[in-house]
Amino acid sequence: MSACAERAQALLAADVEELDGRRASDLSRHVRECVGCGTFARQVLAGREALDEALDGTVEVDARRLVSLARARVRKAPKRVTQRRLTMPAAGWLATATGVGALAIAVSLGIPRGPAPEALVPAPLAQDAPVVSAERDFAVIRTDNPNITILLVFDGQEQPKEKQYD
Amino acid sequence: MQDDIGELAAEAKRGGHSAVEKLVEAAAPMVRRWALVQTGEAAAADDVAQEVLIRMVVQLDRLRKPERIGAWLYAATRHAAADLFRRRRRDPSTDAVDSARLVSSEPGPQEQRASHELRVLMARLFRTLPRRQREVLDLVELQGMTAPEAGALLGIRAGTVRANLFKARANLRKRLIEEGYGEALR
Numbered sequence: 001m002s003a004c005a006e007r008a009q010a011l012l013a014a015d016v017e018e019l020d021g022r023r024a025s026d027l028s029r030h031v032r033e034c035v036g037c038g039t040f041a042r043q044v045l046a047g048r049e050a051l052d053e054a055l056d057g058t059v060e061v062d063a064r065r066l067v068s069l070a071r072a073r074v075r076k077a078p079k080r081v082t083q084r085r086l087t088m089p090a091a092g093w094l095a096t097a098t099g100v101g102a103l104a105i106a107v108s109l110g111i112p113r114g115p116a117p118e119a120l121v122p123a124p125l126a127q128d129a130p131v132v133s134a135e136r137d138f139a140v141i142r143t144d145n146p147n148i149t150i151l152l153v154f155d156g157q158e159q160p161k162e163k164q165y166d
Numbered sequence: 167m168q169d170d171i172g173e174l175a176a177e178a179k180r181g182g183h184s185a186v187e188k189l190v191e192a193a194a195p196m197v198r199r200w201a202l203v204q205t206g207e208a209a210a211a212d213d214v215a216q217e218v219l220i221r222m223v224v225q226l227d228r229l230r231k232p233e234r235i236g237a238w239l240y241a242a243t244r245h246a247a248a249d250l251f252r253r254r255r256r257d258p259s260t261d262a263v264d265s266a267r268l269v270s271s272e273p274g275p276q277e278q279r280a281s282h283e284l285r286v287l288m289a290r291l292f293r294t295l296p297r298r299q300r301e302v303l304d305l306v307e308l309q310g311m312t313a314p315e316a317g318a319l320l321g322i323r324a325g326t327v328r329a330n331l332f333k334a335r336a337n338l339r340k341r342l343i344e345e346g347y348g349e350a351l352r
Contacts, residue, residue, distance in 0.1 A: 012335060012340065013332050013336050014335075015335075016307075036349060040343075040347065040348035043342065043347045043348065044339055047284060047287075047288045047342060047347075048288075050284040050285040050288045051285070051308065053285055054285040054288055055203060056195075056199060057208075061190060061191055061194040063187040063188075063191045063194075064187060066190055066216065066219055066220060066223070067186050067187055067190060067223050070222075070224045073220065
């Protein structure tokens with residue numbers, strides 16, 4: 001294998017500075033001294049320049065028409081409405097609806113409609129505290145209402161059962 | 167170049183019809199080149215570039231970081247090229263994105279330097295490379311970006327850029343040797 005064939009791999013990957021012999025490296029020196037490798041290096045550099053030119057070109061663009069076309073596309077496009085996906089579970093919606101309903105009722109009840117009624121003051125329940133002795137199995141409790149008397153009937157040692165008689 | 171585009175994009179976003187037109191004019195050559203790297207065909211590249219530039223104007227108001235529009239444009243170019251090839255696969259008669267072509271390219275005066283045959287050959291060999299290798303070769307080898315800069319644009323690590331650059335150079339030069347160049351290396 002010749003020295004040039006040995007350097008082929010290095011030449012395949014070499015960068016521009018090595019190919020044109022500017023770098024202080026063994027490969028650069030070889031490119032400068034070897035006619036065959038120097039020729040290939042120059043061909044690669046010429047190919048690089050040709051490729052650059054092939055990719056480049058004088059680009060003509062009608063900017064005014066292009067911008068008008070873009071603006072027309074914007075006008076024609078349907079308006080994008082942001083739609084937030086509602087992901088709350090059904091139970092959440094039910095709770096929310098219930099809460100809103102309760103709030104509505106509370107608000108409607110809380111709205112004053114004419115003069116407030118007089119506060120109801122309960123009368124004392126009993127005039128006399130019942131006196132219960134071991135010998136008796138019932139107690140009588142009188143109330144403010146003469147039509148109502150509470151009779152407590154005892155059933156042995158059990159808790160008293162409450163009965164009311166008009 | 168990308169910094170200039172970023173400043174223009176920020177200015178265009180702030181408002182001003184003429185600023186938008188300036189942005190289009192400044193971005194067109196860059197986008198068209200990237201489109202050619204993606205498609206490998208001049209007519210397809212013109213169509214892709216036009217589509218990308220229209221999308222840029224349409225979405226300009228929604229860009230959160232207009233100063234980084236270069237990366238946005240690169241990604242949009244890749245997507246538009248992929249869309250074009252998808253459409254072609256579905257319907258081979260589909261060619262142009264828009265019949266009224268607003269972006270077109272002519273060989274520039276600098277193209278007189280290299281021989282026509284060599285340009286055609288290199289363009290053909292370039293098309294045979296995988297897409298990633300084409301992108302890296304163009305950005306780093308031809309446009310002079312650093313590996314981290316190209317990596318940021320492509321969304322890959324600098325090490326991956328270097329690895330792809332190594333493969334791209336080797337593949338392209340091997341094909342050049344197959345075409346009869348590099349007598350001493352065969």
